[in-house]
Amino acid sequence: MTEKYLPTTDSGVDVYKVYVVKQRRGGSEVVKGLKTQTPFFSSAKAAFFELYRMNFSENHLVLMTKNRTVINSYRYHSTIGDRNYFDETMELKK
Structure with a gap:
């Protein structure tokens, strides 16, 4: 069994998350498969622009x-x- 290392703010490492959210009445939900987490701004920036270029509704x-x-x-x-x-x-x- 392998353990994933996911840094936290407690470790002194910044954590960037980039994801798509669908808003609807009664709340919102993260679109499955379109979420990333990284300690690197450059990776988060690349993910943001990849998602920016996708086509979703105004919701x-x-x-x-x-x-x-x-x-x-x-x-x-x-x-x-x-x-x-x-x-x-x-x-x-x-």
Whole structure:
């Protein structure tokens, strides 16, 4: 049996998670198979852009968290001025 090493904030290592969330009445859910966790911002950034390029409805968001705090988000089909708007020319927060 192998044990996975998943760093935590207690270990002093930053933990980035990137995933797609589907919002619906009564709550939201993480889309299965579209979640990653890494201590490396460069890997989290690559994952964010891969998910950004996928096509989902406006009920979906891509979220990047750092140590359980949302630092970047994008709502599919959003436009400039919308709360969760993002485009590839913008910088991601570390």
